[in-house]
Amino acid sequence: MNEVARIGTHVKGLDERLEGGIPVGFTVLISGPSGSLKSSLAFNMIYHSSKDQGLKSLYLSVEQSRESLLKQATSLGYSMEGMNDLNIVDLANLRQEAGGTGRENWFTSLKDILIRYVEEFDCQILVIDSLDALYALSNLENPRNEIFNFFEVLRGMNLTTFIVSEMPREGSSFGKYGVEEFLSDGIIHLRLREIEVGKTTSVRRYIGVAKMRSTKHDLDYYPLLVDKSGFEILVD
Ligand SMILES: Nc1ncnc2c1ncn2[C@@H]1O[C@H](COP(=O)(O)OP(=O)(O)OP(=O)(O)O)[C@@H](O)[C@H]1O
Numbered sequence: 001m002n003e004v005a006r007i008g009t010h011v012k013g014l015d016e017r018l019e020g021g022i023p024v025g026f027t028v029l030i031s032g033p034s035g036s037l038k039s040s041l042a043f044n045m046i047y048h049s050s051k052d053q054g055l056k057s058l059y060l061s062v063e064q065s066r067e068s069l070l071k072q073a074t075s076l077g078y079s080m081e082g083m084n085d086l087n088i089v090d091l092a093n094l095r096q097e098a099g100g101t102g103r104e105n106w107f108t109s110l111k112d113i114l115i116r117y118v119e120e121f122d123c124q125i126l127v128i129d130s131l132d133a134l135y136a137l138s139n140l141e142n143p144r145n146e147i148f149n150f151f152e153v154l155r156g157m158n159l160t161t162f163i164v165s166e167m168p169r170e171g172s173s174f175g176k177y178g179v180e181e182f183l184s185d186g187i188i189h190l191r192l193r194e195i196e197v198g199k200t201t202s203v204r205r206y207i208g209v210a211k212m213r214s215t216k217h218d219l220d221y222y223p224l225l226v227d228k229s230g231f232e233i234l235v236d
Pocket residue numbers: 032033034035036037038039040041063072075076077166226227228
């Protein structure tokens with residue numbers, strides 16, 4: 001029996017294919033193209049971890065405003081009533097917290113801000129949405145080196161971290177600089193694929209676990225469904 005403590009993905013059908021979920025303390029990429037449900041999946045994980053497992057979390061929304069993220073969550077049927085352990089911080093909050101000129105290297109200043117927030121909220125789970133938004137805000141002189149250091153800081157914080165990473169629809173690299181995938185302990189890959197339905201072309205969402213250290217899992221991609229009752233994979 002595997003004794004590692006795990007955090008559920010809370011995607012129906014997926015956790016049992018992951019020995020129960022993601023090992024506590026892991027840094028996991030959620031990679032996929034725009035609209036593949038990266039943010040919603042990350043939100044779903046911390047929402048249920050908080051509601052069902054009593055874990056405290058911080059969602060760092062660099063791309064979307066707090067308001068827009070909450071709007072999307074409401075549209076997907078999540079009620080925020082009593083969810084006091086789920087903290088959302090957006091770029092406007094970050095800028096205020098940084099108190100700088102706006103020209104600083106975000107990647108560097110974020111580390112200190114993150115440590116402060118994590119202490120303040122006493123949280124066990126962190127979501128960074130997205131890595132690419134941080135890249136866009138930073139002037140990385142030596143990206144591979146700075147990313148390496150950033151992951152080191154995350155590892156040192158004793159958290160389970162989900163990092164959202166944008167990738168092109170047909171891309172094969174899970175992060176912009178290629179180092180993200182081997183620095184992370186796990187990769188959840190969201191894909192969009194076009195299929196022909198009669199005369200119409202439609203796009204379907206798929207989810208696969210491309211990597212999860214310390215975990216026996218398959219490498220299959222499953223259709224991913226989401227509605228007001230939650231996330232679910234379709235299994236034959
Ligand atoms: N109530 C809903 N039920 C089902 N799907 C919804 C609902 N509301 C929004 N969606 C879907 O969620 C998608 C957006 O999901 P999400 O923001 O999680 O994707 P993302 O991968 O984070 O995208 P981006 O890269 O643009 O941030 C929308 O394109 C829409 O198809």
